[in-house]
Amino acid sequence: MDNLKHLTPKQIVAELDKYIIGQHDAKRNVAIALRNRIRRLMVKSDLQKDIVPNNILMIGSTGVGKTEIARRLAKIANAPFTKVEASKFTEVGYVGRDVESMVRDLVEQSVNLVKSTKNEEVKEKATIIVEDLILDILIPPVKGQSFSGAGSQGSFNPDNASEQELNEKTREKFRDKLKNGELEDRKIEINVKQSSPLGVGMIGNGMMDDASMAGLQDMISGMMPKKTKKRKLTIAEARKVLMEEEASKLIDFDEVKEEAIRLAENNGIIFIDEIDKIAKSGKGGGGGPDVSREGVQRDLLPIVEGSSVNTKYGIINTDHILFIAAGAFHVSKPSDLIPELQGRFPIRVELSSLTEEDFYKILREPKNALSKQYIALFEAEEVYLEYTDDALQEIARLAFQINEEVENIGARRLQTVMVHLLNDFLFDVPDTIQANSKIMITKEMVTDRLSTLVKNRDLSQYIL
């Protein structure tokens, strides 16, 4: 938590700005929500328990950055994050399926996060152990000076001593080689642990919930003798396998579980997408679907409100998990949600539709901007892609136009336009366009390749 203190609301927004264009209102509010959680943990009094997160409802059409903002926020906070589609719970075969599964997913994410932090912590230690293990395989150590037993001579053997010295020297030589990466491709044989391929799935068969089933599975595979298998691997590969084994020996898994539960409880973020799909569909007689939709909303309530959920890592309390819900709300309105649920999402932020200017910025500016992604892809084959500025403007203009005329899919339209624009180049590299070539994307080229498609509505419906 200490390392989060520097994350002021302003800095959080600045960090989000690196990836998301516009949507200041949404950024501002998620920044406040994140800071509030940091603040809460700094509160010393009993009040700490009572301060609940202000969950957020994001309203905006498809592809304007709702999911992206939530995902980035979680990254910034290094928080466990999970995303569910609310509409999934109303699907045939899914109705009645426990909504608690989202909390279990969150804990699973949390465990992964904690594990990787711990792995990082023991990395140095494990590296040393693994180096010795590999050396042992390459140059097996001479048996210790035997005073008794195996050697059966019962006395000190001077030959053995010098042999040992020699062995030690060779080992050191190889240690250096290992460190310099000179032996990476050499093959060695190691024992690899195999997880027992046990299908416990058959046992449960709907009689148990996921948590107890997974717990049972862990228990049974824990009881099975661990099978090992000899495998010939290059040193580089063997190192990976051994590192994983040794690291897990150094990590206390009970501690991981506890920390993971705590992390998920205090820092977890659950993103509930398509929440509008479980709202009553506006006016009109209450048909069948509305009933099940409302049922899902009721199922969601206790989790959002705070309750205990049993997971295979332990019981988690959902009181302080931050929920961010999102939906387009084209047909229904937030007020069509049941009142109890509305109250659980007190902060409403509206995301604006993206303009042509936004598209241009989205193409160019974010750290992971699409134009940069393609530059990197071509560069991997030593082909250098460049765009003129007016080419990017033209791509933005066309994407915007198609959104207006065909269907508004937001910034996702840029993907379809870009891939179509670059299709030939993507095919021709490296066969006809070889390494060290340059490709310049100009406005003329964009018009040339795309304008007929854009004009022909029927065609663009399918292709762009």
Ligand SMILES: Nc1ncnc2c1ncn2[C@@H]1O[C@H](COP(=O)(O)OP(=O)(O)OP(=O)(O)O)[C@@H](O)[C@H]1O
């Ligand atoms: N404001 C934005 N700035 C930068 N990129 C954006 C923005 N909006 C959308 N994108 C890009 O478009 C993609 C889709 O956006 P996102 O997944 O956030 O849509 P959404 O609003 O959650 O839509 P949906 O309602 O369909 O889930 C993102 O991966 C991102 O690359």
Ligand SMILES: [Mg+2]
């Ligand atoms: Mg989304």
